[in-house]
Structure formats: structure tokens, C-alpha cells
Amino acid sequence: MSDNVVATVDAANPRAAAGHIRWFDPAALIVAILGYGIDFAGAIVNNTRLFEDPITDQLIRESAQSGILFSVVVYVAALAAYNWADFSTRSSAAQFARQDAPAAAGTPADQPESQPAQADSQSAQPPRNPILRAFNVCLRARRPITFKASLRKYFLLYWLATLLGWSLWIAVTWPGAMRDDTIAQFMQTSGNIRYYTQHPLLDTLVFGWFWRFGAATGSLMNGLAAYTVVQVLALSLCCAFALCYIRKLGLPFLASLLAVLYYALNYVVVGGVTMMGKDTLHVIAMLPAAVLFVEICRTRGRVLRRWPVAVAFILLVALSVASKRTALMILILAFAFALIVVRGNRKWFFACAMAGLVLAQCVWGPLSVMATDAAVTESRELYGVITQPVGRVQAKNPSAISAHDRELLKGFMDVQGAGDRYNPSRTDETIWSLVPHASTAAKWDAVRAWASIGLKNPADYVMAYAGTTMNWAYTGKGSNFTYPTDADYLFSESYMKQWATFMTHTPQDDRLPAAYRLLGDLMGTSNKADWQRNVAESVRRAAEQGNRWMSIGLYVTYVPMILVGYLISRRRWVALGATSLLLFTVASLYASPIVLFWYPASEYFILPLFTALPFCGTEVRPRSS
Numbered sequence: 034m035s036d037n038v039v040a041t042v043d044a045a046n047p048r049a050a051a052g053h054i055r056w057f058d059p060a061a062l063i064v065a066i067l068g069y070g071i072d073f074a075g076a077i078v079n080n081t082r083l084f085e086d087p088i089t090d091q092l093i094r095e096s097a098q099s100g101i102l103f104s105v106v107v108y109v110a111a112l113a114a115y116n117w118a119d120f121s122t123r124s125s126a127a128q129f130a131r132q133d134a135p136a137a138a139g140t141p142a143d144q145p146e147s148q149p150a151q152a153d154s155q156s157a158q159p160p161r162n163p164i165l166r167a168f169n170v171c172l173r174a175r176r177p178i179t180f181k182a183s184l185r186k187y188f189l190l191y192w193l194a195t196l197l198g199w200s201l202w203i204a205v206t207w208p209g210a211m212r213d214d215t216i217a218q219f220m221q222t223s224g225n226i227r228y229y230t231q232h233p234l235l236d237t238l239v240f241g242w243f244w245r246f247g248a249a250t251g252s253l254m255n256g257l258a259a260y261t262v263v264q265v266l267a268l269s270l271c272c273a274f275a276l277c278y279i280r281k282l283g284l285p286f287l288a289s290l291l292a293v294l295y296y297a298l299n300y301v302v303v304g305g306v307t308m309m310g311k312d313t314l315h316v317i318a319m320l321p322a323a324v325l326f327v328e329i330c331r332t333r334g335r336v337l338r339r340w341p342v343a344v345a346f347i348l349l350v351a352l353s354v355a356s357k358r359t360a361l362m363i364l365i366l367a368f369a370f371a372l373i374v375v376r377g378n379r380k381w382f383f384a385c386a387m388a389g390l391v392l393a394q395c396v397w398g399p400l401s402v403m404a405t406d407a408a409v410t411e412s413r414e415l416y417g418v419i420t421q422p423v424g425r426v427q428a429k430n431p432s433a434i435s436a437h438d439r440e441l442l443k444g445f446m447d448v449q450g451a452g453d454r455y456n457p458s459r460t461d462e463t464i465w466s467l468v469p470h471a472s473t474a475a476k477w478d479a480v481r482a483w484a485s486i487g488l489k490n491p492a493d494y495v496m497a498y499a500g501t502t503m504n505w506a507y508t509g510k511g512s513n514f515t516y517p518t519d520a521d522y523l524f525s526e527s528y529m530k531q532w533a534t535f536m537t538h539t540p541q542d543d544r545l546p547a548a549y550r551l552l553g554d555l556m557g558t559s560n561k562a563d564w565q566r567n568v569a570e571s572v573r574r575a576a577e578q579g580n581r582w583m584s585i586g587l588y589v590t591y592v593p594m595i596l597v598g599y600l601i602s603r604r605r606w607v608a609l610g611a612t613s614l615l616l617f618t619v620a621s622l623y624a625s626p627i628v629l630f631w632y633p634a635s636e637y638f639i640l641p642l643f644t645a646l647p648f649c650g651t652e653v654r655p656r657s658s
Contacts, residue, residue, distance in 0.1 A: 058115050060602035064595055065108035071590070073100035074499065075507025083457035083500040099509065111595045118599060118647035121174045121285050170286065174648060177283030184277050191293060192273035198297025199265065199306055205568045208254055208558065209261035211520040212310035212631055213528070216552070219244055220535035223551065227537075228407035235355040235401065236311040253554035257520070261307050264314070268306050268638075271320040272296040275642055278324045282649045292641045300572070300583055301637045304516035311357065312634040318352035319360065323614055323639040325349060327646070330371055330611035334378025343385050350389025355397050357635070358412055363617045364390070370613035374606075414626050416467055417460025419483045420451050422497040424463035426490050427452025433490050441482035444468060444475030457500040459627035504628040505619075506590040510579030514630040518569040519558035588640060589633050593619055599647050608646040615643045 076096035081088055178186075214232055221228045222241030228234065240260070247256025279292050296302055305313050325346045328336050337343045353360045368386045375382045402409060426433050427448050434448065442448050447466040454462035468475070487494045504512045522528075532552065533544040561569075576583050593615055600609040618636050625632055 054116055055112070055119070058112055058602070060598040061108050061111035061115055061595075064111045064598045065104040067594060068107035068591065069100040069104035071506045071586075072103040072509065073097060075503050075512065075586075076100070076509055078499050078503045079507065079509065079511040084496045085457065103508075107591065107595075111598065114595060114647075115599050115602075117172060117285075117288075119603075120172060121288070121648040172285050172287055174285055175283045177649075178281055180278060180281045183281040184274075187280050188273050188277050191276040192269055194293055195269045195272045195276075195297050196265075198294075199269065199303055201568070202303045203261070203265060203307055205561075205565045206307040206518045207261070208258035209307045209309055209520070210517045210558070211257070211523060211555075212308060212312075212517075213523055214311060215240060215309050216523055216528075216532060217535065218311070220532065225538060225551070226535045228405040229410050230402065230407055231410040232311060233356050233358060234405060234407060235352075235397070236314050238401070238405075239314065240309065247554070254558075257309060257555065257558075260309050264309070264317070265306055267317045268313070271317060272302075272638070274321055275324055275638075278328070279641060279645045282645055284645055284648045288645065288648055292645070295641055296638075299637075300516075301585075301588055301633075304572075305631075305634050305637070308516060308631075310631060310634075312631045315353065315357040315360070316635050316638045318349055318356055319635040320638045322346070322349035322353050323642055326367065326371070326614050327611045327642055329382065330374045330607060333607075334375030334382045337378060337381055337385055343381075346385055347389040347392065350386065351392040351397065354390060354393035355401075359621045361390070361394070363614070363621055366617045367614040370610050374610035411470075413464050413467060414460070415624060416446075417464050417501070417626050418624070419479055420446055420463035420466060421455075421460045421501060422490075422494040423448060423483060423486060424451035424455040424466070425457070425497040426486055426493045428455040429493060430490070433493075434486055438482040438485050441478040441485075445471045445479035457497070460501055461626050464626065501625075501627060502623050504585060505623055506586045508581045508584040508586040508591070512586055513576040513580060513583045514585060515573050515576045515583070516630065518565075518572075519561070520555055521557070521559040524552060524556050585628065585630060585633060588637055589619055589622055592640060592644065596644055596647065603647075605647070611646060612643050615639060 073096045076099055077088060077092065078084065080086075080092055080096070218232050218237040218240050220226050221237055222244055228237065243256040243260040243263075244253060245256070246259055247253040250256075276289070276292055276296065280289050284292075325336075325342065329346070337346065350364060354364065364386075368383075371386075372379055372383065401407070423434070423442065423446070431452060439448055445468055446463075447468070451463040451466035454465060456462045471479075529545060529548055529552075533548040536544040536547045536551075539547045581587060593612075596612065597609070597616070599605070600612060615636070618639070622632055622636065
């Protein structure tokens with residue numbers, strides 16, 4: 034890690050630099066207005082069952098009232114966060130600028146993120162009132178320290194705090210839970226179906242190691258329990274690593290404490306740590322990769338001059354891409370923005386970034402496919418951008434699609450089939466209407482037809498996209514979720530019929546019984562003690578009652594939106610460049626085929642790294658301990 038740390042004063046806000054509270058902030062107002070629009074639209078979408086029911090005047094009035102109240106809450110929250118960040122950066126400069134004046138005099142002009150304004154020297158003096166002094170200590174920036182010192186002093190503390198916070202949920206969900214794709218991956222490693230690349234092969238092979246351990250020890254349940262232990266340890270170590278980096282930046286004590294509590298107690302993080310699934314496994318590579326990415330941006334790439342850091346970055350990039358297909362595009366786009374930031378070190382950053390991508394795509398990818406004889410499946414999720422609105426128009430008003438547009442779409446998708454299968458909440462059904470191995474010319478024709486139909490039916494397009502994306506932003510009742518506390522939901526009658534189709538080496542009439550025999554070891558995880566069921570039930574009730582802390586939209590949309598509003602309004606361009614990794618992760622979620630609580634796992638874990646950036650900025654020298 035770099036020995037140079039950032040703690041900024043906001044030059045764009047002289048009143049804040051002079052110690053004044055800003056009761057009006059244009060950036061907070063813009064965020065609040067966006068919040069009103071999202072909450073209003075979300076209430077309409079959810080209360081009409083994705084536009085399947087009519088929109089009434091009463092619903093419009095109620096949604097407008099709810100939106101106004103919510104926008105006020107958003108404005109107050111954004112204003113408080115912005116004032117706190119301004120105070121933190123102001124106090125940092127006031128406390129440390131004089132101490133670091135000799136070092137600052139020798140700092141190259143191209144290093145700082147922004148030129149610090151002259152802070153009011155009086156603002157550095159602690160208040161005399163003991164209560165105000167305590168608040169001052171909690172809210173003001175602390176002295177940055179080196180990353181080595183942070184690891185040495187805080188790593189064990191953060192790790193134990195995280196494990197302690199997770200302990201109740203581990204006990205409730207023991208020996209672990211699974212998502213549906215994990216069973217499909219189990220069918221591959223058990224030899225019942227050929228490997229395929231729809232799910233990352235790295236994840237499938239890792240899960241296979243634990244299934245083999247379970248089989249060798251007498252029960253597949255032992256493999257699930259072993260995986261839970263390893264994943265909990267790995268994730269808690271990654272969280273402690275990220276928290277040490279956050280402490281290294283010199284954030285206020287309260288901000289660091291909130292980060293610890295977020296990792297240790299927040300349901301969106303804790304609920305997934307015992308989940309055997311590819312999205313959670315991806316976090317183990319993505320979280321430390323995000324830490325390095327932020328540091329690379331903040332040091333303008335200088336930290337990559339250290340060979341251990343460069344090698345770690347290459348390997349983490351490769352593992353991130355190999356463990357999740359969407360990570361490739363996320364990282365490519367984030368690296369493009371980082372190239373703007375890392376001036377003076379662009380060639381070396383580009384070389385390291387490309388090395389990681391090539392290692393994943395050109396080395397691991399072909400070798401893993403060759404070793405497993407996997408069937409290469411085309412990634413088709415993004416085609417839902419075309420199939421979903423076209424499917425809606427076909428389902429609701431088929432005469433609106435001209436014969437010419439149908440002809441253009443013929444080589445790309447089955448328009449009639451898309452309309453018949455149309456599901457307003459997800460694109461999976463319409464994606465099945467795609468023509469296999471469509472030519473490039475057919476895809477371009479489909480884009481032309483999609484645009485033509487959209488110009489004639491804009492309302493249907495808006496409704497189609499809103500149905501599949503709104504709950505990424507909406508936080509009201511109906512947008513909440515709960516993680517499974519066991520795996521038995523995967524063995525319902527409908528699921529078992531699905532798993533039976535994977536038994537390709539079994540006679541057709543015996544496939545369902547064979548699936549029950551194969552998966553029988555994994556059944557029964559819902560047989561828990563009364564206290565475990567009571568805890569799980571209380572969590573479920575909290576979600577059903579509309580607890581906004583358990584909504585996806587709060588973490589996927591509103592926190593990033595407030596963060597970006599601050600960075601843009603304060604002209605924090607380097608921090609904004611670092612935040613590109615978070616923003617493209619969010620964008621990938623909006624492009625997903627469905628709003629599903631599995632998908633944002635990595636976003637939940639990397640979020641504290643980026644919310645820390647408003648509290649630090651211009652470089653000062655840290656203490657060595």
C-alpha cells in the first residue's frame with residue numbers, strides 16, 4: 034500500500050471550509066428529487082403488479098404523498114452526510130496541514146486530488162463543552178497511518194468483531210444454505226451432466242472439491258458444512274482487510290465504527306455469508322481487488338510500482354473475472370476510467386490490468402474448458418434488452434409490430450414465442466425465444482426493428498424495462514427480501530422435476546427417483562430447533578412489514594447516488610474515478626434479467642470502501658504507527 038494518504042479540504046465549498054453548516058445543498062436537493070421520482074414510480078409499478086392492474090387516481094395520490102415524504106428523508110440524509118464529509122476533510126487539513134508543511138512543499142504538483150482551501154485555523158481547536166468535544170472526536174478525521182501499521186494494530190480486532198457479529202446467523206443457518214444454481218453445478222461435478230460455461234467453471238470446480246469431501250466422509254451434508262466454514266473464514270478475513278484499509282485512510286472514528294457494524298451486523302452482508310453460491314464466492318476475490326483498485330486510483334498508480342502489489346492485483350483481477358462472467362465488462366469499463374486518473378503510470382497500470390484479464394480469458398478460460406470438456410454456452414442475458422420490450426408489445430398489442438419489423442426480427446428471435454412467454458418481472462422467458470447462433474447481420478437487423486417498434490410504442494417499452502429494474506431502486510413495501518436459512522426449498526416437487534432433467538445417464542422413467550436418491554443427503558436442513566426457526570421467522574416478518582433497511586434499492590441505488598452527488602459537487606474527480614468500479618457494478622445489476630437478491634452480493638461488500646472516499650482527499654504523510 035502507498036505511504037501517501039488522502040485527507041482533503043473541499044475547495045469548492047468555502048463556507049464549509051470556514052466551519053459553517055450548509056442547510057441547503059444543491060447536490061442533496063438533486064438526489065432528493067431523483068428519490069421522489071423513483072419512489073413514486075416504484076409505488077406505481079409494485080401496486081399495479083408491474084402494470085398488470087390499472088393505475089387509479091387514488092394510487093397516484095398515495096404514491097405522490099409517499100414520494101414527497103421519502104424525498105424529505107433522502108434530502109436530510111444526504112445533507113447530513115455531506116456536512117459530515119465536509120467537516121471531516123476540513124478538520125483533517127486544519128490538524129495536519131501545519132505538521133506536514135515541509136513535506137507538502139516537496140510534493141509534486143500533479144499528486145494531490147484537489148488543491149486544499151485555506152481552512153479556518155479556529156476550526157481545528159476542539160470545543161470546550163465536553164459533549165461537543167466528544168462529538169468532535171467522533172466526527173473529525175483521524176491521523177492516517179500506513180497500511181502495515183493498520184494491519185498490525187487492527188486486523189485481529191476487526192476479524193474477531195466480524196466473526197462475532199456473524200455468529201448468530203451462522204448458528205441459525207448451520208450447516209448452510211444454497212441457491213438453485215448450486216444444485217445445477219453439483220449435477221456437473223457429480224458426472225450426471227456435461228460441464229458447461231453458463232456458470233463459471235471456477236466456481237463449479239471449487240464447489241466440487243467440497244462435494245467430493247462430503248462423499249468421502251459419508252454425507253454430502255459434510256461437504257456443505259465444510260464449505261460454510263471455509264467461506265465464512267475467507268469472507269471475514271476479506272472484511273477485516275477492507276476495514277484495515279478504511280482505517281488506514283484516517284476516517285473519523287464514527288465512520289470506521291459504522292463500517293465495522295455494517296460488515297458485522299447488516300443483514301444484506303450477514304445473510305449471505307453461509308450461502309453456497311457463485312455470487313458469494315465471487316466476493317472473496319472481488320473485495321480485495323476493489324481495495325487495490327481504490328488505492329491505485331488514489332495514488333495515481335504509484336502503488337503498482339511495488340511488485341507484490343502488482344502481482345496481487347493481477348491475480349485478483351484474474352480470479353474476479355474467472356468467478357463471475359459479468360465481472361469482465363465491469364472491470365474493463367472501470368479500468369478505462371482509471372486510466373484517466375493514473376497519469377504518469379498509465380502504461381504500467383494498463384500492463385497489469387491486461388495481464389489479469391488475459392490470464393483469466395486466454396489462459397484459465399481455454400484450459401478449464403479443455404480440462405473439463407465443457408460445453409461453451411453463449412452469454413445471452415443482455416439480449417433481454419431487446420426481447421423483453423418486443424415480447425411485451427407482442428403480448429399486449431401484437432398489431433403494433435409491422436410485418437417489416439417482424440421480418441427483421443425473424444433471424445434473431447421468435448416474436449410470437451416471446452409474446453406467449455412474456456413475464457413482466459424478468460427477461461428469462463423472452464430470452465428463450467432467441468434463435469440459436471444468430472448471425473451478426475441478424476443481430477443488427479434486430480436492433481433496427483427494436484428501435485422502430487420502440488418509437489411507436491414508448492409506453493410499452495418503459496413498462497417493460499420498469500418491471501425488470503424498478504426494485505433495484507425502490508425501497509418501499511414489496512421490495513424487501515430475505516435470504517434462505519436452509520436448502521430444503523430447492524427440493525420441492527417442481528424443483529425436483531427440474532433436477533431430474535439433469536440425470537442424463539439415467540433411463541427417462543427412473544430420472545426423478547434417481548434425483549431423489551442423489552440429493553437425499555442434502556435434504557433436511559430445515560429441521561431446526563425452535564429458537565432457530567423463531568429467529569428466521571422474525572427476519573421474514575421484518576421484511577414483509579417493509580423494513581427499508583432490508584431493501585435492495587437502499588444499497589444498490591440510493592447510497593451510490595448520494596455518494597456520486599457529493600463527489601461531483603465537490604469536484605472530487607480522482608475519487609469519482611475510483612468509484613467507477615462501484616458504479617459499473619450497479620449498472621450490471623440494472624442490466625440483469627431479473628431483480629434477484631443473490632446478484633448484488635459483491636456490491637454489498639465493496640460499498641463501504643467507496644463511501645469512505647468523501648472523508649479523505651488531498652495527500653498528507655501518515656504516521657508509521
